[in-house]
Amino acid sequence: MVIFDEINDGPGFCLEGLAPAELDFVRGLITAQYLARIGTLQPDLVPIARERGIARYHTLPTTFDHGKSWPKAARLLDPKYVADFARMGFFRRIQAQFGPSATISHGELNWRLVRPNQPTDIGPIHADKWFWDAGYGYGSMPAGFDRFKIWVAVHTEPGANGLCVKPGSHRQEWKHHFETKDGVSKPVFDEDPDAIETELLPLAAGQMVMFHDELLHGGVVNRGNTCRVSIELTVLFDRAEAVARAAALRGELALA
Numbered sequence: 001m002v003i004f005d006e007i008n009d010g011p012g013f014c015l016e017g018l019a020p021a022e023l024d025f026v027r028g029l030i031t032a033q034y035l036a037r038i039g040t041l042q043p044d045l046v047p048i049a050r051e052r053g054i055a056r057y058h059t060l061p062t063t064f065d066h067g068k069s070w071p072k073a074a075r076l077l078d079p080k081y082v083a084d085f086a087r088m089g090f091f092r093r094i095q096a097q098f099g100p101s102a103t104i105s106h107g108e109l110n111w112r113l114v115r116p117n118q119p120t121d122i123g124p125i126h127a128d129k130w131f132w133d134a135g136y137g138y139g140s141m142p143a144g145f146d147r148f149k150i151w152v153a154v155h156t157e158p159g160a161n162g163l164c165v166k167p168g169s170h171r172q173e174w175k176h177h178f179e180t181k182d183g184v185s186k187p188v189f190d191e192d193p194d195a196i197e198t199e200l201l202p203l204a205a206g207q208m209v210m211f212h213d214e215l216l217h218g219g220v221v222n223r224g225n226t227c228r229v230s231i232e233l234t235v236l237f238d239r240a241e242a243v244a245r246a247a248a249l250r251g252e253l254a255l256a
Helices: 003-008 020-041 045-052 054-059 079-086 089-098 128-133 237-253
Strands: 013-017 109-114 147-157 161-167 176-181 184-189 199-201 207-212 217-219 227-239
Touching: 003 013, 003 089, 003 237, 013 054, 020 045, 020 054, 020 109, 020 147, 020 227, 045 054, 089 161, 089 227, 089 237, 109 207, 128 176, 128 184, 147 237, 207 237
Parallel strands: none
Antiparallel strands: 013 207, 109 227, 147 207, 147 227, 161 199, 161 217, 176 184
16 A cells, blocks of 8 residues: 555545554553543543543543543643654554655644544644644744545444545545634534535544545544544655655566
8 A cells, every 4th residue: 555645646645554562651651640630620530431441431520521621632631752662563564655754743642532422622624724824833844745545443442433524525625614712723624514425434433534624624523432532643755755655656566
């Protein structure tokens, strides 16, 4: 599989995965941060939260407001763990195809927690490029570099929750505008989301989807019995190097 071709000239996405030990490691990092946050919000809940696990967070007798208690800052892993992700098999395969310039953007490893049957826990359909266009704290791209996004299933129930995508949507323009709320400019989709035929990817824990940053995607209301937990990262890469390597790999596959 030529990742560059799938993301740019194919459906706009392709699938990869973590090794079992890598999934356990990621789960451990997220769980530690989750329990630390619970300890800040409601210390008496830590023992029961540890016993039930993050996937059963929704069963805890919480007294705090969920929507206000899990801002992005509380869900970002320490940047020191970026080096661990960069050593994982999936990232080594990315660097083999895109070159050693491929890096994890801004050291951001952002995990999400989506409760069952809670529409407010998911965001609207969008393309990640819109957030870059809005200057959403990402700064400017290095000259000659491009990017793509990775979404990793950490705790999921395939078919009941996960990520939905619109295949091929990165090859056309979609109406949207920007609104400023609380001093932050955010993109707003101007087309009817119900008219967009998206596809729910049935990703099991440890599977991931790598996708173009202009691909339309979004969360879906969790119809499972447990919380959906995922983690996201953005990969920056030198475009000229990636194009050259993709062409070479294409040739190797043709001769195989």
